[in-house]
Amino acid sequence: MADPNAGAEPTAVAETVLDTVAAVAPDVRAGLPGRRRYLDGENPSGEAVLAADVYADDLLESAIGDVAGVGSYASEERETTVDVGDGPVSVAVDPLDGSSNLKSNNPMGTVVAVYDAPLPASGRDLVAAGFVLYGPVTTMVAGVGAPGDAAIREFLVTDDGEREPLGDVDLPAEPTVYGFGGRVPDWPDDFAAYVDEIEDELKLRYGGAMIADVSQVLSYGGVFAYPALESAPDGKLRLLFEGNPVAYLVEGAGGQSSTGDGSILDREATGLHQRVPVYVGNGDLVERLEAALADS
Numbered sequence: 001m002a003d004p005n006a007g008a009e010p011t012a013v014a015e016t017v018l019d020t021v022a023a024v025a026p027d028v029r030a031g032l033p034g035r036r037r038y039l040d041g042e043n044p045s046g047e048a049v050l051a052a053d054v055y056a057d058d059l060l061e062s063a064i065g066d067v068a069g070v071g072s073y074a075s076e077e078r079e080t081t082v083d084v085g086d087g088p089v090s091v092a093v094d095p096l097d098g099s100s101n102l103k104s105n106n107p108m109g110t111v112v113a114v115y116d117a118p119l120p121a122s123g124r125d126l127v128a129a130g131f132v133l134y135g136p137v138t139t140m141v142a143g144v145g146a147p148g149d150a151a152i153r154e155f156l157v158t159d160d161g162e163r164e165p166l167g168d169v170d171l172p173a174e175p176t177v178y179g180f181g182g183r184v185p186d187w188p189d190d191f192a193a194y195v196d197e198i199e200d201e202l203k204l205r206y207g208g209a210m211i212a213d214v215s216q217v218l219s220y221g222g223v224f225a226y227p228a229l230e231s232a233p234d235g236k237l238r239l240l241f242e243g244n245p246v247a248y249l250v251e252g253a254g255g256q257s258s259t260g261d262g263s264i265l266d267r268e269a270t271g272l273h274q275r276v277p278v279y280v281g282n283g284d285l286v287e288r289l290e291a292a293l294a295d296s
């Protein structure tokens with residue numbers, strides 16, 4: 001029997017993946033109230049797992065696994081990839097980024113990265129990336145195409161799981177906000193010196209969910225970082241389903257990304273859960289940060 005995924009054009013598959021994530025989003029959101037409890041055990045990154053994390057992951061794996069052209073599914077919650085078909089496209093997901101915000105009822109999101117390559121894959125192999133933000137309104141920010149070629153757009157996600165275009169996302173030229181993860185005592189001296197330099201120029205906005213904090217940078221201009229830490233030289237965020245997709249989106253919106261030493265998209269992928277320092281935002285702010293880190 002002919003492979004139904006044969007000849008599946010990666011960007012067409014990617015569009016369908018984004019539609020599928022939007023279609024599932026109302027169910028993810030509706031399932032949050034009853035799933036604020038922690039489960040026994042840890043995720044592959046050694047972090048506590050909420051019932052909502054597993055619920056969202058199961059919904060997304062089932063829905064994305066049915067998309068023709070998708071060959072494998074990976075997520076923050078799963079040690080290894082799941083073979084879901086014979087297609088050329090791999091999908092890496094953070095099902096509920098910032099789920100610890102459930103306790104405080106602050107925003108969180110679903111992050112999706114679509115690669116035209118087996119996992120683990122480089123950010124240069126992305127053919128699409130996006131996030132759903134469960135805020136006062138459910139929205140999606142996404143792009144389809146090679147890194148740098150894709151227009152980054154915002155969509156309203158309706159109660160029926162449809163994507164209604166709201167317009168292009170362009171990083172404001174004048175930055176106004178910053179938000180940095182980790183604890184001040186754990187920041188290396190060079191990063192702390194950078195913070196001292198910019199904290200009088202920008203307003204502190206940090207909400208503890210990467211996607212919500214990146215959304216503020218995309219909306220108001222500025223810089224988000226989960227930096228390399230003294231205790232964790234590769235930082236906290238994962239390359240495949242956090243660093244790469246936000247780098248794709250912020251660079252596509254007119255900003256820059258960095259690991260501290262060049263674009264996140266150029267970081268070699270060696271594992272599904274490898275961590276990477278994440279610095280994204282307006283180019284001047286990212287370049288000043290790279291200079292500060294290089295001075296150390």
Ligand code: P6P
Pocket residue numbers: 097098099100181182208209210211226236237
């Ligand atoms: P901290 C959420 O758990 C997450 O992975 C990112 O969404 C967020 O940026 C970071 O961790 C928050 O970490 O140490 O500030 O709680």
